[in-house]
Amino acid sequence: MVIFGCVGIIAGCGSLGLWLANRIRRRPVELREFLMALSLLDTEIVWGATPLPEAFGILKERTDAPWQGFFADLQDRLQRGESASIAWNDVSLAQNSHFCLKHEDWQVIRDVSKGLGRSDRQEQHKQLELIQRQLALIKDQAGIWSEKQAKMWSYLGFLCGIAGVLILI
Template sequence: MLVLGCIALIAGCGCLGLWLAYRIRRRPIELRECSMALALLDTEIVWGATPLPEAFCILKERTDSPWQDFFAELQERLQQGESASTAWRETVITRNAQFCLKPEDWQVIGDVGKGLGRSDRTEQHKQIELVQRQLIIMKEQAEAWSSKQAKMWSYLGFLGGIAGVLILI
């Protein structure tokens, strides 16, 4: 029975470490996907002159989860009559738990909503372009950070479980 408890403790701590490593590895991917989605949004606004609810519908169809859910909620909020900036801000607040992004990532992503629907296409293009540049820098930093941190948490989970077993024995 003691052996099973030891194995369970090691496995549980190891799984926790692997889950944390997964979340760390996922952050650069989500930043890249956001940057690509913003490029699509920029194209729809500037070149397609697409109204925002339709643009968000297109983004919903062309992105993967969790960004798909993010743009679906945006589309729904706009169709209910909310302003674009309010809808963006509220969606960032309600959907951020589904992502592996840090608060500083959300601050940059939140900047997109400040200009949506309030200014002409050129100004919206400039705002989205600025956020895209910031996201690219953040993605590069996140990639360098995640490669080190993910390995550490993977090993630390199992080693923490082993340490726990040694302390309990």
């Protein structure tokens, strides 16, 4: 019976460490998907002259979860008549828990709202281009950081489980 308890503690702590490592590894992936979505939004605004509700509908169809829900909420709010900047900020605050992004990432993502729907296509293009460059730098740093941290948490989970078992025995 003691052996099953020991195995349970090690497995529980190890799976917690693996879960945390998985969340850390998802951050660069989510940033990359958002960069692709911003590129598509830029194309729709500048070259397609697509209205924002329709552009967000296109993004909703072409992105994966959790970004799909993000753009679906944006599309719904814009169709109800909200302004793009207010809707973007509200949705980013509401959808924050569905992502593995850090606070600094959300600050840059919220910067999209500053020029969205308020200026002409060229100004929006410049704003989106600037944010894409900032997010590319963050994504590169997040990729390096996540590999180190993910390994650490996956090992640390099992090691904490083993240490807990040794202390209890």
